[in-house]
Amino acid sequence: MTTILITGANKGLGLEAARQLVAAGHKVWLGSRDVERGRRAAEEVGGTAVQLDVTDDASVAAAAEAVAAAGGLDVLVNNAGIQAEITAKGVTAGPAELTAEMMRTTLDTNVVGTVRVLHAFLPLLQRSEAPVVVNVSSGLASLSGISKHDTLLVAYPTSKVAVNMVTVQFAKAFPGMRINSVEPGYTATDLNHHKGFQSVEQGAKVIVEAALLGPDGPTGEYFDANGTIPW
Template identity: 50%
Template sequence: MTVTLITGANKGIGFETAKQLLELGHVVYIGARDVERGEKAAAALGARFVQLDVTDDASVSNALATIGSAEGGLDVLVHNAGILGDGVIDGPTALHVFNTNAVGIVRVTEAALPLLRKSSNPTVVTVSSSAGSFWAVNNPERPEFNLPLALYSASKSAATMLTVQYAKSQPGIKFNAVEPGTTATDMTAAFGIGRSPEESARIVVRLATLDADGPTGTLQDEDGELHW
């Protein structure tokens, strides 16, 4: 039995990732800030719900304690929760974006580590973005070149770096970041672009189901490792 927690999983890529992992036989916990939306999503999928706000220490601690009490451990953690942070650029907005997209990764990872260490194949996947890649944003042939999302991009650079640093400091646990592809979700609705969350979730699922000897410390998209 593989126990998986996905943050921000009541919609979009997180929801589709939960659906696909359930089909593979995982016990999936949907983490969501909003109890009503989270419970509705979990019920629709046949998953389990845990209230989890990645910007709140108590919420994170309580969520992992609930999973630990019920399951005794955790095999897979998917950091999916994130915000775009478009529009005005100022201090409060920057703090909010980084608190969600980067600091939230630290909160959840640190709370999850004791449970992950009990797994025979512990795996952490961070839904990052090539919008945080120096290589991509400086390449005129890449869509990220013209993406006007400074705070989002910078926070995703931090998310990818956290992935690499955790991979180095926790050699018994696989940590990989993923560029899921441009996806049509609530977050990108204003841009009117992207493929289905179902398609993008497949790369997340692939990294969430790696064998014990799989790679760690990488940023990947569906075609393999990315420069960043």
């Protein structure tokens, strides 16, 4: 049985990936900023809740201690993320409306948070016989692809480009681990005010597949359900 931690797992893609992985017989920790929401989500899918705010050093360190005390970790799924350019009313801020605070907030969660979690859980992953890291990215992180895309978002795609760089460099540094970026596709979640055209069941598929890669699987790559995506 593989032990897996998913950040941002109390809803959306994180929750659905947890559901599928628990159903496949794995032990899954559901990381959530809100303790009560995390508890309810874990009860819903049969996993284990752990309070984890990727923007807070103490929270991440405490989560790592809890997972270590329970036996360790094989797979880390960095799923927690925000899209600060889209307001609560669904209004999108383009380049002219983008503020430094939107950029800072986005990068702090999506990039710095990913690195913070990786740093805290690396010692546990290094003790696993088949360690895996899945960084949830976006198709908007493809520089060659976004030039042909009609989106004018800046902060969110920039953050996911940076996540892809983290993937590449960590994969080089830790060749014994399978470390990849995945693109779930345009999935209907709170992140996009449920404007996505595919279900969370569909979107979580590539996350689950990447989480269960064996030692001979790819590493340092960027792919979706159909295969490799150009950087």
